[in-house]
Amino acid sequence: MASPNTRERILQASLALFNAQGLAAVSTHRIAAELGISPGNLHYHFKAKQLIVDRLFRRFEDRLELLNASSNSVRAIDDLWLALHLRFEAIDAYRFVYRDMAFLASEYPALGQRAQALTAQNLLAAQALCEALVAAGVIEATAEEAQMLALQMVFTTTCWLSFERLVPGRDALQQADPGLAAYYTLTLVSPYVSRESRAYLDYLRGKYLG
Amino acid sequence: MASPNTRERILQASLALFNAQGLAAVSTHRIAAELGISPGNLHYHFKAKQLIVDRLFRRFEDRLELLNASSNSVRAIDDLWLALHLRFEAIDAYRFVYRDMAFLASEYPALGQRAQALTAQNLLAAQALCEALVAAGVIEATAEEAQMLALQMVFTTTCWLSFERLVPGRDALQQADPGLAAYYTLTLVSPYVSRESRAYLDYLRGKYLG
DNA sequence: GTCTATATGCGGATAGAC
DNA sequence: GTCTATCCGCATATAGAC
Numbered sequence: 001m002a003s004p005n006t007r008e009r010i011l012q013a014s015l016a017l018f019n020a021q022g023l024a025a026v027s028t029h030r031i032a033a034e035l036g037i038s039p040g041n042l043h044y045h046f047k048a049k050q051l052i053v054d055r056l057f058r059r060f061e062d063r064l065e066l067l068n069a070s071s072n073s074v075r076a077i078d079d080l081w082l083a084l085h086l087r088f089e090a091i092d093a094y095r096f097v098y099r100d101m102a103f104l105a106s107e108y109p110a111l112g113q114r115a116q117a118l119t120a121q122n123l124l125a126a127q128a129l130c131e132a133l134v135a136a137g138v139i140e141a142t143a144e145e146a147q148m149l150a151l152q153m154v155f156t157t158t159c160w161l162s163f164e165r166l167v168p169g170r171d172a173l174q175q176a177d178p179g180l181a182a183y184y185t186l187t188l189v190s191p192y193v194s195r196e197s198r199a200y201l202d203y204l205r206g207k208y209l210g
Numbered sequence: 211m212a213s214p215n216t217r218e219r220i221l222q223a224s225l226a227l228f229n230a231q232g233l234a235a236v237s238t239h240r241i242a243a244e245l246g247i248s249p250g251n252l253h254y255h256f257k258a259k260q261l262i263v264d265r266l267f268r269r270f271e272d273r274l275e276l277l278n279a280s281s282n283s284v285r286a287i288d289d290l291w292l293a294l295h296l297r298f299e300a301i302d303a304y305r306f307v308y309r310d311m312a313f314l315a316s317e318y319p320a321l322g323q324r325a326q327a328l329t330a331q332n333l334l335a336a337q338a339l340c341e342a343l344v345a346a347g348v349i350e351a352t353a354e355e356a357q358m359l360a361l362q363m364v365f366t367t368t369c370w371l372s373f374e375r376l377v378p379g380r381d382a383l384q385q386a387d388p389g390l391a392a393y394y395t396l397t398l399v400s401p402y403v404s405r406e407s408r409a410y411l412d413y414l415r416g417k418y419l420g
Numbered sequence: 421g422t423c424t425a426t427a428t429g430c431g432g433a434t435a436g437a438c
Numbered sequence: 439g440t441c442t443a444t445c446c447g448c449a450t451a452t453a454g455a456c
Contacts, residue, residue, distance in 0.1 A: 006421075022316045024234050027449055041422050043451065099312045101376065106232045116378040123377075144419070148397050158376065159369040166311065166368065167333075168326045187358050191401030209354070216439075237431055251440050253433065 007045045009035055014052045018096035023053065024103050050108055057111055060094040061118055068125035075136045077186075077193070077200040083129070084185050087157050088178035095176070099162045119154065126150035139192040149189065156185045183208040217255045219245055224262050228306035233263065234313050260318055267321055270304040271328055278335035285346045287396075287403070287410040293339070294395050297367050298388035305386070309372045329364065336360035349402040359399065366395045393418040 013034050017026045028049050032042040046052045067087055074080050091098060097115075105112030130146040130153075133139045141149060160181050164170055183204055193201055223244050227236045238259050242252040256262045277297050284290050301308060307325075315322030340356040340363075343349045351359060370391050374380060393414055403411055 022312055024313050025316050028451090029449070038423055039450090040424075040452085044421065047451080049450075102232055102309045102372070103234050103313055105375075106235050116376060119376045120378045151394075152398070155366075155370070155373050159373050160365070162312070163365050163369050165315075166326055166329045168330045184361075188362070188398075238433085239431070247439095248441055249432090250434085250442070254439065257433080259432070 010042060010045055011055060015056055023096050023100040053108060057097060060097050063090045064118060068121055071125040072128040072132050074129050074132055076138060077197050081182055081186060081204060084182035085178050088181045092161055092176050092178060095161055098158055122154045126153045137194060138197045139189060140194050141192045152188050153185060180208060220252060220255055221265060225266055233306050233310040263318060267307060270307050273300045274328060278331055281335040282338040282342050284339050284342055286348060287407050291392055291396060291414060294392035295388050298391040302371055302386050302388060305371055308368055332364045333360060336363045347404060348407045349399060350404050351402045362398050363395060390418060
């Protein structure tokens with residue numbers, strides 16, 4: 001067996017299983033079985049389940065932080081739509097994080113702390129984004145309204161994919177549609193969009209309603 | 211020991227522990243220890259943990275269904291504020307349900323189904339509520355906007371209390387403020403509120419910002 | 421690096437005495 | 439109704455051979 005990088009394969013399999021069946025429901029035995037290796041071998045690479053979760057969480061942080069860094073360069077509705085789309089894709093790729101956050105924070109308090117810090121960073125990025133949109137004349141809102149809009153956007157990007165599973169008609173296993181989620185988030189912004197920027201919004205509305 | 215109703219005490223203690231520490235983290239042993247009774251005694255009253263969860267979930271359903279039934283009698287902003295307040299109080303009293311929904315649905319699939327059904331009912335109630343507000347002239351919105359508003363309200367009431375724990379500065383154990391949550395939800399409606407109904411909204415804004 | 425075998429503990433659930 | 443004692447299974451984690 002070549003197994004160029006068993007460690008990486010363990011991480012990939014763990015991520016897939018956590019996303020599909022939940023952090024609490026997936027044991028280290030199950031991960032090992034999925035890969036066709038022994039539990040002892042898995043333990044050689046990761047001395048504890050927490051270390052696997054920790055590593056995956058770090059990748060999630062890195063990916064969101066990258067998106068946060070570029071969020072102040074959003075200048076138009078289609079920039080916003082793309083930014084939301086990319087964010088929902090990232091959250092969907094690591095969907096176990098927010099979906100199982102209560103369990104994660106209770107089982108691994110250190111990760112709960114980091115999740116709070118990440119949320120704080122997301123809030124700052126969203127505020128910068130809203131201010132950039134106001135400055136660009138894409139939306140018209142008071143400072144207070146922009147602040148609330150930023151909070152709504154973070155709330156929505158954080159929780160929407162979890163909520164979606166509660167809406168009947170959607171199979172829990174069925175993969176999410178980041179485009180639809182992004183469109184939903186845009187409706188929050190919709191009331192504040194200036195007349196000049198409505199065109200793209202109407203285009204998206206036509207695309208996602210029906 | 212009198213213990214007029216050990217069964218009820220078990221339910222109360224379970225609810226408190228589930229809310230405080232999470233459904234997954236609380237074992238039947240822990241519940242028994244909290245009450246100072248033996249695990250065997252607990253098993254006499256509830257043959258399985260699932261039956262405890264089931265009973266609590268039913269009470270949650272009953273409470274929300276009661277609120278849903280009266281949601282079409284909302285005719286003004288202060289009615290809406292009260293309705294939201296009562297709903298957040300109910301969800302907060304059984305906060306483990308939505309906070310640990312992923313675990314709950316995976317561990318007890320039947321309850322996952324019922325949660326979906328409850329969400330469907332909440333959506334219908336919210337739509338009726340929005341239509342009543344439009345009819346009463348409290349808000350001005352197209353049918354499509356009213357539909358989206360209803361979805362946003364259900365999303366927010368369902369997930370807000372879970373999200374709140376992710377915002378730094380709030381102790382996870384600290385109890386939620388239903389008033390603040392209700393105010394947050396009102397900001398979703400705010401852009402659509404007609405001029406005649408703005409007074410109460412401004413009053414609430416003054417009350418909760420500062 | 422990978423395996424087999426095993427230690428240790430906990431959670432759910434049960435049997436039977438009081 | 440309540441207790442003590444116990445079984446069973448699973449999950450994390452370890453030891454030591456290959």
